[in-house]
Amino acid sequence: xxxxxxxxxxATQFLKGGEMGFDxxxxxxxxxxxxxxxxxxxxxxxxxxxxxxxxxKAEIAHYTARAAGGVGLIxxxxxxxxxxxxxxxxxxxxxSDDRHIPSISALVQSVHAAGSKLCVQICHHGKTAGVxxxxxxxxxxxxxxxxxxxxxxxQDNTMDELIKLGSASHGKQARYKEADExxxxxxxxxxAQGAKRASRxxxxxxxxxxxxxxxVNTFLSAGYNKRxxxxxxxxxxRGRLMTEIIRAVRNQIGDxxxxxxxxxxxxxxxxxxxxxxxxxxxxxxxxxAGADAIHVSANAHxxxxxxxxxxxxxxxxxxxxYARIIKKAVTIPVIAVGRISPEIGDEMISRxxxxxxSMGRQLLADPDVVNKLKAGxxxxxxxxxxxxxxxxxxxxxxxxxxAVNPALCDESLAQLVSTSHTKxxxxxxxxxxxxxxxxxxxxxxxxxxxxxxxxxxxxxAWFSKLTTPANGALVDWLEHEVRRLGVQIFLKKRLSAVDxxxxxxxxxxxxxxAIRNRPVNEHTDYGDSRVYTGDDLxxxxxxxxxxxxxxxxxxxxxxLARVFGISSNISRVRYWSKMYLPLGKxxxxxxxxxxxxxxxxxxxxxxxxxxxxxxxxHLGLPMAMPRRWSAVQKVANHGVxxxxxxxxxxxxxxVIIANNVSAEAPIADELRAxxxxxxxxxxxxxxxxIEGAIHSAGKVAREI
Ligand SMILES: Cc1cc2nc3c(=O)[nH]c(=O)nc-3n(C[C@H](O)[C@H](O)[C@H](O)COP(=O)(O)O)c2cc1C
Ligand code: SF4
Numbered sequence: 171x172x173x174x175x176x177x178x179x180x181a182t183q184f185l186k187g188g189e190m191g192f193d194x195x196x197x198x199x200x201x202x203x204x205x206x207x208x209x210x211x212x213x214x215x216x217x218x219x220x221x222x223x224x225x226x227k228a229e230i231a232h233y234t235a236r237a238a239g240g241v242g243l244i245x246x247x248x249x250x251x252x253x254x255x256x257x258x259x260x261x262x263x264x265x266s267d268d269r270h271i272p273s274i275s276a277l278v279q280s281v282h283a284a285g286s287k288l289c290v291q292i293c294h295h296g297k298t299a300g301v302x303x304x305x306x307x308x309x310x311x312x313x314x315x316x317x318x319x320x321x322x323x324x325q326d327n328t329m330d331e332l333i334k335l336g337s338a339s340h341g342k343q344a345r346y347k348e349a350d351e352x353x354x355x356x357x358x359x360x361x362a363q364g365a366k367r368a369s370r371x372x373x374x375x376x377x378x379x380x381x382x383x384x385x386v387n388t389f390l391s392a393g394y395n396k397r398x399x400x401x402x403x404x405x406x407x408r409g410r411l412m413t414e415i416i417r418a419v420r421n422q423i424g425d426x427x428x429x430x431x432x433x434x435x436x437x438x439x440x441x442x443x444x445x446x447x448x449x450x451x452x453x454x455x456x457x458x459a460g461a462d463a464i465h466v467s468a469n470a471h472x473x474x475x476x477x478x479x480x481x482x483x484x485x486x487x488x489x490x491x492y493a494r495i496i497k498k499a500v501t502i503p504v505i506a507v508g509r510i511s512p513e514i515g516d517e518m519i520s521r522x523x524x525x526x527x528s529m530g531r532q533l534l535a536d537p538d539v540v541n542k543l544k545a546g547x548x549x550x551x552x553x554x555x556x557x558x559x560x561x562x563x564x565x566x567x568x569x570x571x572x573a574v575n576p577a578l579c580d581e582s583l584a585q586l587v588s589t590s591h592t593k594x595x596x597x598x599x600x601x602x603x604x605x606x607x608x609x610x611x612x613x614x615x616x617x618x619x620x621x622x623x624x625x626x627x628x629x630x631a632w633f634s635k636l637t638t639p640a641n642g643a644l645v646d647w648l649e650h651e652v653r654r655l656g657v658q659i660f661l662k663k664r665l666s667a668v669d670x671x672x673x674x675x676x677x678x679x680x681x682x683x684a685i686r687n688r689p690v691n692e693h694t695d696y697g698d699s700r701v702y703t704g705d706d707l708x709x710x711x712x713x714x715x716x717x718x719x720x721x722x723x724x725x726x727x728x729x730l731a732r733v734f735g736i737s738s739n740i741s742r743v744r745y746w747s748k749m750y751l752p753l754g755k756x757x758x759x760x761x762x763x764x765x766x767x768x769x770x771x772x773x774x775x776x777x778x779x780x781x782x783x784x785x786x787x788h789l790g791l792p793m794a795m796p797r798r799w800s801a802v803q804k805v806a807n808h809g810v811x812x813x814x815x816x817x818x819x820x821x822x823x824x825v826i827i828a829n830n831v832s833a834e835a836p837i838a839d840e841l842r843a844x845x846x847x848x849x850x851x852x853x854x855x856x857x858x859x860i861e862g863a864i865h866s867a868g869k870v871a872r873e874i
């Protein structure tokens with residue numbers, strides 16, 4: 171007789187309603203003398219919230235929220251050991267003076283009280299130390315930089331952005347100095363003294379930053395280090411600065427404070443740059459010098475070209491292989507990073523590919539990842555949508571913003587205050603803005619009903635999954651949350667002002683999205699081309715709504731797709747669109763903003779000859795910078811013709827209008843005229859895509 175047995179993992183999963191148990195991720199762990207309650211790490215992410223080198227209240231609140239959310243180990247955003255020398259930011263933590271010890275102590279106590287351990291990341295920023303340039307010091311490098319960075323991506327930056335890019339350096343021109351023996355002895359001592367101050371403040375660990383193009387990294391990498399003295403040439407010589415720093419730090423802090431070393435597992439776009447196998451040799455050298463853990467990241471030489479490869483990868487688990495290679499080489503714990511989901515992280519640990527998993531942006535988007543996993547609430551984790559809005563602020567020396575989490579850098583916004591007067595709140599529109607408003611209002615105790623004209627929730631964000639699948643996770647999360655919170659949802663219900671007045675709610679929130687207008691002079695401007703707006707395109711691909719201008723055959727295919735259920739699932743549409751797309755061979759996209767570029771890539775990948783015509787001088791606005799630079803590069807690599815500062819539409823059968831979008835909510839005027847308390851949010855209020863939708867919704871729903 172066959173007997174079915176449940177493993178303990180299956181049993182836990184069963185008890186948690188079919189969710190994975192995440193046993194490996196939630197298991198306790200150890201790094202050096204530091205014991206940790208689970209394997210999830212918050213990696214260093216600059217908050218740029220320090221006051222004169224001290225951790226501010228807002229920054230302490232940020233780390234404490236992640237500690238309270240269950241994260242095993244908190245690593246602070248990179249601090250400068252000789253601040254302001256060797257600093258990349260005016261607002262980063264300083265470890266250069268005893269006067270900073272009280273603020274480090276306050277942070278340690280707060281994180282400990284919330285149940286986590288604290289590690290500080292210490293660094294000298296070498297060739298990227300903008301504060302050195304601002305204060306007229308040369309940048310320390312192993313060797314003078316060779317060649318010039320390709321800066322063509324900057325043509326898609328506005329003047330305002332270009333000015334802000336020079337914030338840390340005060341817009342001054344950098345000078346370089348090849349570090350001599352005295353400089354290097356000073357650097358080693360600064361690391362040792364900085365680590366000692368951190369240890370006196372009570373930290374559990376320090377992380378030596380030997381990655382991301384900073385000083386120690388540039389000595390390790392043959393791409394930057396061209397020296398022929400004892401600090402360059404052989405791999406031993408290139409590793410010398412790192413190992414001497416590790417030994418000097420260990421001498422100062424003893425064995426009770428752990429040392430992690432952050433290394434690049436790979437250097438993208440750099441001739442002679444580090445490879446995973448070379449990184450493994452450096453990892454062993456670090457271990458032999460006294461490191462307790464290796465944190466495996468990666469970097470790209472040109473941030474204006476390849477930032478979405480490193481240090482912030484766009485592909486899921488992009489650095490998995492690098493961590494695995496290093497794990498095989500060392501005996502100390504390995505921390506992996508790089509868009510690692512809880513599922514993949516759990517699998518990596520259980521397969522012995524790493525010991526700990528860092529989740530960076532995911533923990534900016536939701537500080538409570540670990541607690542939600544423990545509680546079997548995986549679906550309640552607010553997903554990071556890989557939009558790069560957070561890190562764009564780093565380029566401006568400013569605190570990060572999160573598109574999906576308005577409470578980043580202001581944790582007070584995360585505390586939703588229960589209402590003392592329960593109101594009936596009616597929301598019109600089921601896109602991200604409407605859903606987020608519903609989520610917050612319902613969480614606060616209001617009675618919320620949401621009306622959506624189409625047959626599904628998600629609005630244009632649902633359709634954007636076609637070109638940007640990461641947006642889908644946000645729509646799924648919002649829908650899961652509003653249903654969990656008991657929001658009454660009415661689909662296929664288009665309400666007029668009269669309907670709303672009859673329903674007589676206490677508050678109305680209009681979230682009907684932007685209007686995508688047809689061009690006024692369609693026939694003069696585009697001749698006999700078929701002209702589609704975003705709405706037409708959606709109707710074409712999903713078989714829903716009215717398609718203006720499409721041929722009989724195209725409409726028939728759209729209808730068939732709907733009948734066979736292909737178009738109700740956007741992942742299926744994405745898949746099938748590789749085989750059939752109801753558009754001709756040549757497509758012109760009018761508008762090279764966020765939507766236009768994403769669409770151009772999608773169509774080019776499906777064999778279309780695409781031209782993008784943008785009236786303004788810059789492409790990709792308002793995409794966050796690193797993503798914008800990559801998106802422009804990607805479509806150009808796909809052969810898409812890009813025309814900036816142009817209104818000339820080339821002759822092509824199909825023209826897609828990806829601009830001409832306006833914020834309108836006429837129904838709101840009617841309701842206000844009738845005396846109803848009415849709010850307008852999201853693109854209906856001001857076209858701001860997902861970030862604008864989520865932030866404006868939160869602002870209104872917190873206040874009603
Ligand atoms: C806003 C922001 C700031 C960052 N600052 C640092 C930093 O100070 N030091 C560092 O080593 N890495 C920094 N990183 C990189 C992260 O530690 C992490 O390696 C990266 O985000 C990839 O992980 P993820 O895909 O889980 O976000 C930063 C990332 C972000 C998003
Ligand atoms: S801003 Fe975007 S990329 Fe950054 S954490 Fe938030 S959702 Fe993720």
